[in-house]
Amino acid sequence: MAIQKLVIAGVGLIGGSLALALKEAGVARQIVGIGRSRGSLQHALALGVIDDIAESIESALADADIIVLAAPVAQTPVLLRAMAPHLRGGTIVTDAGSTKGDAVAAAYAALGADAWRFVPAHPIAGGELSGVDAAQAGLYRGKRAILCPLPENRPADVTCIEQMWCAAGALVKHMTAEQHDAVFAAVSHLPHILSYALVAQILDSSYADLKLDNAGAGFRDFTRIAASNPEMWRDICLANRAPLLGEIDGYMAMLQDMRRMLAAADGAALERVFSRASQARLDWGRQQEK
């Protein structure tokens, strides 16, 4: 594949790493950055992550083959509304956000009859770092990129976005936006909420300093994601609010059950839950190593 002009809106860890990967793969001729902060874009240009800074949305979008929305997810509707009047020819718009239902809704609202241009995507990579300084060409290598195509998408456009992520080293998978949001509410967004909640609760409790001072490897791993960017996770949680509320409710019911077993000193029941979870986690770990 060859991309003549790629526009990245929001050149941080996610957008910057995609730019570096596509440059390394030699598939993007020109990469143009747009964003809210001119200083950040100049920094990305100085680092060689992008080739140009667009002077306006209109000039950025002229002749663009692909536009990747890589800003925080709360920006997606704003960006799509600003871009809508300037989309021409066969330009494809895609995103890299952690939630898909909201992105799809924003695309229908902002693009209307042009919604066929929008191919929703989510590369599963990141970590607790953020910003263009953390960007690296290998971020997506061996990781998944989930595509949630719309019925309106042209098959050739979906293939084009697939090829872009393949060129960045990712493994492309398809699912519906509804499946995507339920899946990531459960395995990503809820764990972030739970991890933030544990640290917040300890801070408010008695012996808080003694607790933190004596926390070990279990706490370290459990709370690694609590060091994540608060603004980004606020936006992800709000964007995926309905599925996430469902997962929180399911989780609280499970925790309430386990509390009841503990209060009743029902060791057999507790062990059944622990064993089932432990076996599933061991199986999952083995599966991941393959």
Next chain:
Amino acid sequence: MAIQKLVIAGVGLIGGSLALALKEAGVARQIVGIGRSRGSLQHALALGVIDDIAESIESALADADIIVLAAPVAQTPVLLRAMAPHLRGGTIVTDAGSTKGDAVAAAYAALGADAWRFVPAHPIAGGELSGVDAAQAGLYRGKRAILCPLPENRPADVTCIEQMWCAAGALVKHMTAEQHDAVFAAVSHLPHILSYALVAQILDSSYADLKLDNAGAGFRDFTRIAASNPEMWRDICLANRAPLLGEIDGYMAMLQDMRRMLAAADGAALERVFSRASQARLDWGRQQEK
């Protein structure tokens, strides 16, 4: 220090690693194992972790300098009752359990006027592995060993147990049993419950397979402790039941607050909780690196 005869009750990861560390440090002349399974003890002997297998509790305890209880914590009262009639001279009894209030109560109940012999201890090491095959001389190196001395303990005996853990490479800290149990309920036992609960909830939910198939690094770290030994954690949770129930209640209240913020789409309130937790976790990480 020099230990002429050290008895280890329960030669698994914890007891076996202590034996290997004290052998390597050259401070234990004879290490005798006792336990429920003769096969496990023979395996520990074949691995060179212990020097002898005791034929009876009575013969094990004769002339013992130190007895270390390293079996699952539910065994502590049983072991102390069985040992009580055979304790003689200056023999010190200590343990390595993850909960201290229950161990102290068991010592008072089983040893009565002999409770001065019991020096409660908890080395902070382990991980998701268990069994003597996972034992290693370096397990305690640079890790903490918490001592919760009783008013009845002879200062020289407390010093002796301190020196034993120092010889194994650990850093000794003192706190009360009540502080200990609150601290580890919060930073260790509760995270285990929460991690088991997440995996259990996913197993029972819709798209369970798709969720596990798409779980990434955040899930991996958050649920690493859900692979822990179910029987061991059942016993730890039961042994530390009252403080743990308190921590679960505090956690559910925090989670309920965060759910309310999310349901109300109160991004500012969510971000405040996330930011505070994130900053505390970053600070904690930096402190750990020192």
